[in-house]
Amino acid sequence: MRSRIVLWIAFxxxxxxxxxxxxxxxxxxxxxxxxxxxxxxxxAVSLNLIxxxxxxxxxxxxxxxxxGAYTVGIMGFYGITSGxxxxxxxxxxxxxxxxxxxxxxIRTSGIYFIMITLAFTQMLYYLGISLxxxxxxxxxxxxxxxQFSGLIDLRDPVEFYYLALVLMLISxxxxxxxxxxxxxxxxxxxxSNDARTRAIGFxxxxxxxxxxxxxxxxxxxxxxxxxxxxNYITPGLMSWQQSxxxxxxxxxGGMATTSGPVLGTFALLVxxxxxxxxxxxxxxxxxxxxxxxxxxxxxxxxxxxxLAGMFYKPDA
Amino acid sequence: xxxxxxxxxxxxxxxxxxxxxxMAAGLTLVFxxxxxxxxxxxxxxxxxxxxALAAAQWTGSYIAxxxxxxxxxxxxxxxxxxxxxxxxxxxxxLDQVLATFGLILFFNELVAILWGRAALFASVPPFLSGHIDxxxxxxxxxxxxxxxxxxxxxxxxxxxxxxxxxxxxLIRAGATNRTMVAxxxxxxRLLYTFVFxxxxxxxxxxxxxxxxxxxxxxxxxELILIQVFVVIVIGGIGSIRGALVGSIIVGVVDxxxxxxxxxxLSTMISPxxxxxxxxxxxxxxxxxxxxxxxxxxxxxxxxxxx
Numbered sequence: 001m002r003s004r005i006v007l008w009i010a011f012x013x014x015x016x017x018x019x020x021x022x023x024x025x026x027x028x029x030x031x032x033x034x035x036x037x038x039x040x041x042x043x044a045v046s047l048n049l050i051x052x053x054x055x056x057x058x059x060x061x062x063x064x065x066x067x068g069a070y071t072v073g074i075m076g077f078y079g080i081t082s083g084x085x086x087x088x089x090x091x092x093x094x095x096x097x098x099x100x101x102x103x104x105x106i107r108t109s110g111i112y113f114i115m116i117t118l119a120f121t122q123m124l125y126y127l128g129i130s131l132x133x134x135x136x137x138x139x140x141x142x143x144x145x146x147q148f149s150g151l152i153d154l155r156d157p158v159e160f161y162y163l164a165l166v167l168m169l170i171s172x173x174x175x176x177x178x179x180x181x182x183x184x185x186x187x188x189x190x191x192s193n194d195a196r197t198r199a200i201g202f203x204x205x206x207x208x209x210x211x212x213x214x215x216x217x218x219x220x221x222x223x224x225x226x227x228x229x230x231n232y233i234t235p236g237l238m239s240w241q242q243s244x245x246x247x248x249x250x251x252x253g254g255m256a257t258t259s260g261p262v263l264g265t266f267a268l269l270v271x272x273x274x275x276x277x278x279x280x281x282x283x284x285x286x287x288x289x290x291x292x293x294x295x296x297x298x299x300x301x302x303x304x305x306x307l308a309g310m311f312y313k314p315d316a
Numbered sequence: 317x318x319x320x321x322x323x324x325x326x327x328x329x330x331x332x333x334x335x336x337x338x339m340a341a342g343l344t345l346v347f348x349x350x351x352x353x354x355x356x357x358x359x360x361x362x363x364x365x366x367x368a369l370a371a372a373q374w375t376g377s378y379i380a381x382x383x384x385x386x387x388x389x390x391x392x393x394x395x396x397x398x399x400x401x402x403x404x405x406x407x408x409x410l411d412q413v414l415a416t417f418g419l420i421l422f423f424n425e426l427v428a429i430l431w432g433r434a435a436l437f438a439s440v441p442p443f444l445s446g447h448i449d450x451x452x453x454x455x456x457x458x459x460x461x462x463x464x465x466x467x468x469x470x471x472x473x474x475x476x477x478x479x480x481x482x483x484x485x486l487i488r489a490g491a492t493n494r495t496m497v498a499x500x501x502x503x504x505r506l507l508y509t510f511v512f513x514x515x516x517x518x519x520x521x522x523x524x525x526x527x528x529x530x531x532x533x534x535x536x537x538e539l540i541l542i543q544v545f546v547v548i549v550i551g552g553i554g555s556i557r558g559a560l561v562g563s564i565i566v567g568v569v570d571x572x573x574x575x576x577x578x579x580x581l582s583t584m585i586s587p588x589x590x591x592x593x594x595x596x597x598x599x600x601x602x603x604x605x606x607x608x609x610x611x612x613x614x615x616x617x618x619x620x621x622x
Contacts, residue, residue, distance in 0.1 A: 057410050104607050108614045111353055111409055111553055115545040116610065122542050123603035130596035240542065244417045251414055287429050293422030300415040301403050 068223020094220025334467025393516020
C-alpha cells in the first residue's frame with residue numbers, strides 16, 4: 001500500500017513538473033501529447049469501472065467521447081460558449097445516451113454484450129456522419145474553446161494542461177471511491193458470481209446500469225475536454241477503432257486496478273508516438289500500424305496482467 | 317413506387333444478404349465450435365478481395381483470380397490460426413477481441429503497403445456482365461444474380477456438410493464437447509485449423525464476389541464485419557440457420573431502407589423531413605432492428621443451444 005502511494009506521488013510530481021521543463025526546453029509538442037494522453041486516460045479510467053470492476057466488456061465506449069465532444073461543438077455552433085453550461089450538458093447527454101444503450105445492452109451478456117455495444121456506437125457514428133449541418137463526414141471546427149469566466153483560460157496550453165491533470169486525478173479518485181463503496185462491492189460481486197449475488201439479495205441489473213451510466217458520463221467529460229484539445233470534432237471519435245483503443249489502454253495497463261488505465265494510456269500512446277517518429281528505417285514511421293498490430297497481439301498473449309500487474313496484484 | 321422497382325431492390329437486398337451470410341457463416345461456425353470471437357474475420361474478406369484482384373490482373377483470367385483468391389484466403393486464414401489465434405482459445409472473449417483487433421491493424425496496413433490506400437475497382441468479367449430479364453419486365457444485372465445463386469448454393473452445401481457428412485458430425489461433436497471428441501481419438505487441433513480455414517475461405521469468397529460491386533480498399537472488411545455482427549446477434553450466435561435468416565433480414569431491411577425511406581418520409585411527413593432524416597434513419601435501421609429483436613429475444617431468433 002505504502003509503495004503504491006509513493007509511486008503515485010512520484011508519477012504526479014513528474015506530471016506537475018512537465019510544463020516548466022517543456023517550456024524551458026522549447027518543446028511544446030510534448031505538452032500537447034501529455035495533455036491528450038491525460039484526457040484519454042479519463043476515458044480509460046471510466047471504462048475500467050465497467051470493464052474491469054463490472055465485467056461489462058463494452059466495445060463502444062468511444063460513443064460517449066463523441067457525445068461529449070459533439071455537445072461542446074454543437075453548443076458552440078449556436079454561440080453558447082460558456083463551459084459552465086457546455087460541460088454539464090456534455091456530461092448529462094452522455095449519461096442519458098449511456099442510460100438508453102445500457103438499458104438494452106445489459107439485459108444480455110458475454111459475446112452479445114460486446115457486439116451490441118459495438119453496434120450501438122456504430123449507429124451513433126453513422127448518425128454523426130449524416131449530420132450534414134455539423135460537418136458530416138468531415139467533422140466540424142470548434143468555433144471557440146469553452147469559456148470559464150476568467151477562472152481558467154483553455155487557450156493557455158499550460159493552464160489547460162493542469163486542468164486535464166486535475167480532472168484525470170479526480171476521475172481516478174472517484175472510481176477508486178466508487179469501487180470501494182457498498183455500491184462498488186455489489187458491482188464487483190456481480191462480476192465474480194452473478195448467481196450468488198442474486199442469492200444474497202442483490203439484483204445485478206440496476207448496479208450494472210448505474211455503473212454504465214457513471215462511466216458514460218465520465219467519458220462524456222473526456223469528450224468535452226478532447227473537443228477543446230483538438231478544436232476539431234469528427235465522427236471518427238466514435239469509430240470502433242477508437243473504442244478498441246480505449247479498451248486496449250485499460251487492458252494493457254491492467255484492468256480492475258486503480259492505476260492500470262492511466263499507465264496503459266501512457267504506454268499505448270507513447271509507443272504510438274515512438275513508432276510514428278521512427279525514421280530509421282523510414283518505413284516504420286509511414287506504416288506504424290503494421291508494427292503496432294502484432295505488438296498488441298503479443299501483449300495480449302504474453303502480458304496477461306498488464307503494466308500495473310508488475311507493481312502489485314490486481315485488486316479484485 | 318412501382319412493383320418492378322420494389323422487386324429489384326428486394327433482389328439487391330437478397331444479394332447483399334447472401335454476401336453477409338458467407339461472412340456470418342464462417343464467423344458463427346468458428347464461434348460455435350471454438351468459442352472464439354474473431355474480429356479479424358473482416359480482414360480475411362478484404363484479403364480475399366485483394367488477392368482475387370491481384371491474381372486476376374496477373375493471370376489475365378477472372379476464373380484463375382477467383383480460384384487463387386479463395387485458395388489464398390484459406391492459406392492466410394490457416395496461417396493466422398496456427399501462428400496467433402491458437403494460443404487464445406482458452407482465454408476469455410476480451411483477450412480474443414483485443415488480439416484480433418491488433419490483427420486488423422496489421423492487415424489493413426499490410427494491404428496499404430502492398431496495394432496502396434486508394435480504392436481499387438475490380439471489373440465484372442465479360443461473360444458475367446450482361447443483364448437478365450425479370451418477369452416484372454425490367455432487367456437485372458447478371459453478376460448480382462450470380463452472387464445470389466452462388467450464395468444459396470453455398471448455404472445448401474454448408475447445410476449438407478454440417479448435417480450429413482462425417483466432418484460435419486465431428487464439427488457438431490466438437491461444438492458440444494471438445495474434450496470428449498479429443499478423447500475419442502480425433503485430432504481436434506487439426507479440426508479447428510480446418511474449420512478456421514474453411515471460415516476464412518467463405519469470407520474470402522464473399523470478398524472475391526464483392527470486389528466488382530463495392531470498392532476494394534483497406535478497411536473494407538470492418539465496414540461489413542459490424543453488419544455481420546448485427547446479423548449474428550439477430551440470428552443467434554453459433555447457429556448457421558440463424559445466420560442465414562439474419563443475413564437475409566438485414567440485407568433486405570438495409571437495402572429497402574436506403575432505397576425507399578427518404579421518398580417515404582418525404583411523402584408521409586414533409587420533403588424536408590425526408591431529406592434530413594431519411595438517410596440518417598436508413599443507415600441506423602438495422603441497429604434499431606437489432607435492438608428490437610434483443611428486447612424481445614435476448615438470445616437472438618435461433619439460439620444455438622438451450
